[in-house]
Amino acid sequence: MLKSKRVDISVRRVGHKIIEAIWRLGYASRFFALILLKSGPSFLRLHLTIREIYFSGVLSLIIILVSGLFVGMVLGLQGYETLQKYGSEEAVGTLVALSLVRELGPVVAALLFASRAGSAITAEIGLMKATEQLAAMEMMAVDPIARVVAPRFWAGVFSMPLLAAMFSAMGVFGGYLVAVVLIGVDEGSFWSQMQNSVDVQKDIVNGIIKSFVFGIAVTAIALFEGYDAAPTAEGVSGATTRTVVTASLAILGLDFVLTAFMFSGVG
Amino acid sequence: MPLPFRLKFPAAVALNVIVPIQTNLAMTSDNLVEIQDLNFAYASSPARPILKGINMAIPRGKVIAIMGGSGCGKTTLLRLIGGSIRPTSGLVSVAGQVVHELDSDGLYRLRRKMGMLFQFGALFTDLTVFDNIAFQMREHTDLPEAVIRDLVLMKLHAVGLRGTQHLTPSELSGGMARRVALARCVALDPMLIMYDEPFAGLDPISLGVIGNLIRRLTDALGATSIVVTHDVQESLKIVDYVYFISEGVIVAQGTPAEMKVSTAPFVHQFVHGEDDGPVPFHYSAPPYAADLGIADGSARA
Secondary structure: HHHHHHHHHHHHHHHHHHHHHHHHHHHHHHHHHHHHOHHOOOOOOOOHHHHHHHHOOOOHHHHHHHHHHHHHHHHHHHHHHHHHHHHOHHHHHHHHHHHHHHHHHHHHHHHHHHHHHHHHHHHHHHHHHHOOOHHHHHHHOOOOHHHHHHHHHHHHHHHHHHHHHHHHHHHHHHHHHHHHHOOOOOOOHHHHHHHHHOHHHHHHHHHHHHHHHHHHHHHHHHHHHHHOOOOOHHHHHHHHHHHHHHHHHHHHHHHHHHHHHHHHOOO | OOOOOOOOOOOHOOOOOOOOOOOHHOOOOOEEEEEEEEEEOOOOOOOOOOEEEEEEEEEEEOEEEEEOOOOOOHHHHHHHHOOOOOOOEEEEOOEEEEEHHHHHHHHHHHHEEEEOOOOOOOOOOOOHHHHHHHHHHHOOHHHHHHHHHHHHHHHHHOOOOOOOOOOHHOOOOHHHOOOOOOOOOOOOOOOOOEEEEOOOOOOOHHHHHHHHHHHHHOOOOOOOOEEEEEEEHHHHHOOOOEEEEEOOOEEEEOHHHHHHHOHHHHHHHHHHHHOEEEEEEEOOOOOHHHHOOOOOOOOOO
């Protein structure tokens, strides 16, 4: 009797969690639709979006560039170690460039963007909610979705591909430093093999599409978590953590789906 | 040369030529805010109503206080008047418009004629004092920047803080932040100003300053003010009429003079700050002796 009651309670709890998750997904979808619907001011008053591009994009440059440099250097080192076994160390430029442009550039840049800019967006919106700034805006007949949320969304969406491109460029430079300058791989082979192997459409454009999708996902998650945060210190800290965790998982999941569509069958 | 726009309030306030309007509640015929049979409960707990059968009439040009203990539903009432939440039943009308029947455009049009002072100011922390006050002007008008500058300085002068325009909210004291928020909420000369606990956490000087400003600004603007507060002494000095709310119902109402001499138990306890009365000192609990295990006269083993 007691056991069946416990099972009953457990099933109810699981059911409640599932219903809550579905409800929250629906709420998030509505929120995303509202952002798109109320994006007018983001484009009509571009200074709002440009200001947010500065906070989300420009201020993320340091971490993106430094990380890109080190990732490229590691790729150069590891690539050389592996390729020299087969006598094809000149192909290290190709390895570095393709790894960065196709995968590591968009993915790692997006993960860094989620940690640095995404968490900042969530904390800022959450604190605005906790200190009644969003409520004050509504009482002033100014829609916070249009005035606060949408410019941040578009700033994130525009910043992400640019940051990923800079990450990849810095990574290639890091690979060049290690492979050519430090190890002594032939410079002509390094660049020419890279130029021959990297395709604009299949590699670079697909990489940009990936980072664009990641930008949408990360920024939308960060904004939703901030807007939905409980208006307490604990609520804001929890929302910030959820942003980083959810956005990171979303990036990795989306990366797999996009890679499956883009690169299956590509030589 | 005539001005290309209307200057209603700021000049009068800036020049300190405000003459308080002598008001008598019974003489005013039209009400700016009317509340009829208002009931409200959150959807998550419908069995625990916050407001029960509230009826109020708030005449134009008056300062009305809504008083009551913490959690009695005062702020909820303000949110219902502002249209942030919808009543479970009954209605709130502002300037003849039933608030919960308005669509979002209609509600925003109505809110442009309202101002609200939040409990801790709710100033935008990423903007300077100047930009906070100019916020609504920039959002809702096409006034040139030079005119906005003059208007903002006039509003700041009215609250005695001209010279702080370049500061950020984090550089202001609590009292100053409240005054800036007050200047911001009258930025567009609203017809209705709502104050949510305007005296909370202020020192005695700031408290008096905010109280006087509420009265002066209301009179200068010809506006109507609703002050939600539990600060009895300060609010009774400046308001025309008082509603007392307890457990979601209006338990008393009248002029400040009537309230001061009222013998109604709740009003008497509230006005004189007594620790026991209709609002008990002790939270509801099982009998003390039973909790200590001495209900039968012997100590617990």
